[in-house]
Amino acid sequence: MQLIDIRLTMAFVWIVGCALFTVQLWYRQGSIQLPTIGWAMFAAFVARILPSALLPLGAGYEMYVFEQAGEMVFRGESVYLSNIAHPYLPLQIYVFAISAWLADVVGMSFPFWAKLPSIIADTLMTFVIFLSASRLRTPSDAILVSWLYAFNPVVILVSAYQGQFDAIPLLLMVCAWYIFEFSHKQREIASSFVLGFGVLFKTYPAILFPILLLRMKRTAQWALAILALAIVPAIAILIFELLFPNSIQPMVRRALRAGPIPGWWGYSAVINAWVQLTGVGKPFYEIAVLVGRYLALIAALGVIWKTRRSPVLISLQLTILTLFTLIPNLGLQSLTWLIPIGLLTGASELKLYTFGAFIHMIVSYWGLHLTDGLYLLMPAFYADLIIQLSSLAVRVPVIWWWWRELRHQGLFPMHRHL
Numbered sequence: 001m002q003l004i005d006i007r008l009t010m011a012f013v014w015i016v017g018c019a020l021f022t023v024q025l026w027y028r029q030g031s032i033q034l035p036t037i038g039w040a041m042f043a044a045f046v047a048r049i050l051p052s053a054l055l056p057l058g059a060g061y062e063m064y065v066f067e068q069a070g071e072m073v074f075r076g077e078s079v080y081l082s083n084i085a086h087p088y089l090p091l092q093i094y095v096f097a098i099s100a101w102l103a104d105v106v107g108m109s110f111p112f113w114a115k116l117p118s119i120i121a122d123t124l125m126t127f128v129i130f131l132s133a134s135r136l137r138t139p140s141d142a143i144l145v146s147w148l149y150a151f152n153p154v155v156i157l158v159s160a161y162q163g164q165f166d167a168i169p170l171l172l173m174v175c176a177w178y179i180f181e182f183s184h185k186q187r188e189i190a191s192s193f194v195l196g197f198g199v200l201f202k203t204y205p206a207i208l209f210p211i212l213l214l215r216m217k218r219t220a221q222w223a224l225a226i227l228a229l230a231i232v233p234a235i236a237i238l239i240f241e242l243l244f245p246n247s248i249q250p251m252v253r254r255a256l257r258a259g260p261i262p263g264w265w266g267y268s269a270v271i272n273a274w275v276q277l278t279g280v281g282k283p284f285y286e287i288a289v290l291v292g293r294y295l296a297l298i299a300a301l302g303v304i305w306k307t308r309r310s311p312v313l314i315s316l317q318l319t320i321l322t323l324f325t326l327i328p329n330l331g332l333q334s335l336t337w338l339i340p341i342g343l344l345t346g347a348s349e350l351k352l353y354t355f356g357a358f359i360h361m362i363v364s365y366w367g368l369h370l371t372d373g374l375y376l377l378m379p380a381f382y383a384d385l386i387i388q389l390s391s392l393a394v395r396v397p398v399i400w401w402w403w404r405e406l407r408h409q410g411l412f413p414m415h416r417h418l
Contacts, residue, residue: 019153044126044150048119048160056109058163059369070096078244087258090240118159121167164333172198173205192225196232214308260331268328269388296326321402349401356394363390
């Protein structure tokens with residue numbers, strides 16, 4: 001790929017403009033008159049659809065895998081019985097198949113059609129955030145946070161540039177929280193049912209479920225909630241098994257083992273860089289990666305239990321921060337999880353987090369995923385190190401946010417002595 005591409009340059013200018021507008025909103029919020037939520041949703045859609053149409057590509061490897069998975073549906077083959085990396089339960093694969101069909105029949109590129117559902121979900125999230133903030137804060141604050149989400153560069157980069165579909169399960173997770181928080185009739189069943197659809201897209205929305213369970217008082221509520229959550233993925237899995245026999249076992253195994261490659265996030269990136277530079281410490285790196293996964297899970301479950309009397313959003317926010325701090329592997333798309341939650345909780349740390357995530361994503365996308373620019377400028381060894389260590393730009397704000405939340409919730413040991 002050529003070093004300078006006019007479309008990538010225009011897309012870069014666009015996302016920087018969105019980032020600067022977000023900064024303006026954050027630091028001059030009292031002096032800027034913002035239009036209504038309808039205009040915020042329109043702006044959110046335009047902010048995403050323009051770069052998506054401008055860039056007939058996404059993250060190279062992911063778009064290749066998504067398109068191959070979609071085409072396998074038309075050939076009557078099971079992606080779970082192939083070598084194609086598809087670690088998701090069977091719902092998004094139909095979206096990939098429709099995207100491949102639309103690219104052939106209507107035109108445009110496969111990445112454009114594959115990104116479109118996420119762009120729509122992101123636009124709807126703008127409204128859900130407004131609706132939620134209207135319940136929690138003043139009307140002007142509700143308008144502000146909807147615009148802050150509409151132009152947040154982190155979520156735009158994932159849905160409109162990378163082409164990952166975290167916007168859909170993230171929307172469903174926030175909707176599940178909203179139903180549980182503000183509905184009165186059958187809220188346990190309804191929220192769990194919506195969350196089940198989120199799990200069907202990607203498994204990570206399941207982290208909300210134990211938080212909700214701990215706020216249900218009767219055994220019958222637990223049983224109905226578990227059934228409501230499980231029935232959606234179960235039906236989807238059974239339908240896929242009827243269409244493509246012998247897929248259940250490899251499907252579930254892939255979904256449970258899903259996760260990015262370690263060495264590109266947080267402490268695993270730092271240790272990996274040290275190993276690559278010095279040739280020393282590889283056994284320690286392997287142990288840290290192995291132990292880190294289990295430590296993150298145990299710590300997250302501990303946080304969920306300790307915050308069982310806190311508001312659901314606060315518990316969810318601290319749980320995600322715990323995972324992000326302790327886990328050795330994290331995909332770029334996962335950085336979107338904290339954006340809507342941080343906006344709704346009013347976390348001041350979200351500003352620094354967004355800035356750090358933006359820096360890390362720019363280096364990663366323009367260095368490797370959208371274009372291999374760094375690899376054209378220098379040997380792959382050094383390009384890898386730059387991208388890996390750029391994760392520290394967001395890793396440091398994550399640790400800072402996590403520590404402050406632990407103290408605020410009374411979970412940090414020194415808190416009692418301060």
